[in-house]
Each structure stands twice: as structure tokens, then as C-alpha cells.
Amino acid sequence: MDFSFKAGRLPLLVSMPHAGTDIPDDVAARLAPCAAARADTDWHLPALYDFLDEMGASRLSARWSRYLIDLNRPPENTNLYPGQDTTGLCPVDTFGRERLYREGMEPDDAEVQRRLAQYWRPYHDQLRAELDRLLAEHGRVVLWDAHSIASVVPRFFEGRLPDLNFGTADGKSCSQQLEGAMIKLVDSQDQFSFVFNGRFKGGHITRHYGNPAANVHAIQLEMAQCLYMDEAAPFDYRPDRADQVRPLLRELLGAAVEWVRG
Numbered sequence: 001m002d003f004s005f006k007a008g009r010l011p012l013l014v015s016m017p018h019a020g021t022d023i024p025d026d027v028a029a030r031l032a033p034c035a036a037a038r039a040d041t042d043w044h045l046p047a048l049y050d051f052l053d054e055m056g057a058s059r060l061s062a063r064w065s066r067y068l069i070d071l072n073r074p075p076e077n078t079n080l081y082p083g084q085d086t087t088g089l090c091p092v093d094t095f096g097r098e099r100l101y102r103e104g105m106e107p108d109d110a111e112v113q114r115r116l117a118q119y120w121r122p123y124h125d126q127l128r129a130e131l132d133r134l135l136a137e138h139g140r141v142v143l144w145d146a147h148s149i150a151s152v153v154p155r156f157f158e159g160r161l162p163d164l165n166f167g168t169a170d171g172k173s174c175s176q177q178l179e180g181a182m183i184k185l186v187d188s189q190d191q192f193s194f195v196f197n198g199r200f201k202g203g204h205i206t207r208h209y210g211n212p213a214a215n216v217h218a219i220q221l222e223m224a225q226c227l228y229m230d231e232a233a234p235f236d237y238r239p240d241r242a243d244q245v246r247p248l249l250r251e252l253l254g255a256a257v258e259w260v261r262g
Helices: 031-036 111-139 178-188 204-209 239-259
Strands: 003-006 014-015 058-062 141-149 165-166 194-196 216-224
Touching: 003 111, 014 111, 014 239, 031 058, 058 111, 111 141, 111 204, 141 239, 165 178, 178 194, 178 216, 178 239, 204 216, 216 239
Parallel strands: 014 058, 014 141, 141 216, 165 194
Antiparallel strands: 003 058, 165 216
16 A cells, blocks of 8 residues: 555544655665665654544555655646755755765656656545545545654754744635634644744645635644654654644644634
8 A cells, every 4th residue: 555544534634745664675776875764754743643533534644755756746846945945756865965866876757757656646646535525525624734854954944943834835725714723723822833834835735735715725734853753863753742742733633623614
């Protein structure tokens, strides 16, 4: 199976496109040694969000590593942040600018198209199918795209990221009322710093599927990994830290469901 999926009963789908770590043997043989660490994975998100089944939310998480293909990039490989440095659809370097491939073994156009068809498309087909099912059942749906990243990545941003980085494509991917409800909730606490549409405005999934006019309201949350794990290899999950932020995550998702039902 190319992903892990469970259908829920609420008008909520949580997507985790960068949680995968698997790489097929034929691709792994072409990669440089640095790829073995899978350093740029959105580690442990299924564990962090393991309350989704109890809530009754639908969940979809990737099996394959973003080093194989990035499920949150457009199939045309256009830059989501024009003028800024980003990694591509089939990355050729890590966030730390290490070469991902052995000399001369980078994927050519034909290989990129093969990966799109074999690994990228199944995830998006499932995502679209579940959104359509939930829309048919509920009339409106929230798509929550769950991500995490090291709190300091000089390649992409200066200094330390805020703890919680929400993206709504500058307000285009969800209702302003829903975004306002999220802002009100996180603004009512002082344990975690946050920003809306800062460095991370939402990737391909948020921008492509989020369509308030069609009753799909998409929000991306990019969390600083220090909130719930060790940011250095072997990237251990830290339940003691995770238990501090999980109640807020659950509250945010619950408020989103309440809004979309309202």
C-alpha cells in the first residue's frame, strides 16, 4: 500500500504527506549516504495525532519518503514560493544542501514522470476521493495538512521558527471565519508562539484542494519539531513534550469541525 488511510465520520480529513520514510530499493541504490538518515522527514506525526481515530476524523499519511517524490509539490514542479529557495518535486539535495544522489544518478524527466504516476498519483487520488465522500455526506469539509520541520533551517528562514506556522494561502484556501476561529483559539494561550501565513503559506495540497467556494476549507500547520521530538538523529519521539501540545492540536481540530458543522 502506498499510504495509510482510515475513513472517519466527521467532516475532517487530516493529511500527512511528508510522514513517510520508505524508499524503493531501485531508488535507494542511487542515493548518496546522507539520504539514509531521512533527516527531512515530518517525523512521528501519526503518533502525535494518534487521537484522530478516537475523534472520528479521516486520516491519510504517506508511506514513501519525500526523497522519492514530494507529495506536497505540484506535478509541474513549479516553485510555490517564487524567488525563494525550495526543494523540488523530486529533490536532489537535502534541507542542509547535501547532494541526495550519487554522481550522475539524479532522476531524469522520464524517471520523474514514472514516480508521479506510481507514487504521487495514488496519494492524491485517495485524498480527492475522501474529500468527495465527505462533501457528499456533510456538505462542507475541513482539510488539515499536517507538517513539521526543524525549528532552525537557515536555508529557508532566518533564526528560529515560531512553534506553530499556519498557512491558508494568504486566506484563499479557507473561509476567513474559519481562519478567524483558529486565530482566536491560539491567541487565547501563551504556551506556544504562532504565525499565520508567514514563511509557510501552505503547499500544493492546501492551495490545490482548498476551495471555500466549493466548501473545502484547507489549512496547513507546520510545527516546529522541538515541540514533540529530538531534532537531532536518531530523531526520537518525546512523549513528555508531545503531551504539552497535543491538547491544543485536538482543540484546534475540534473547533474546525464545530465551525464547519455550524
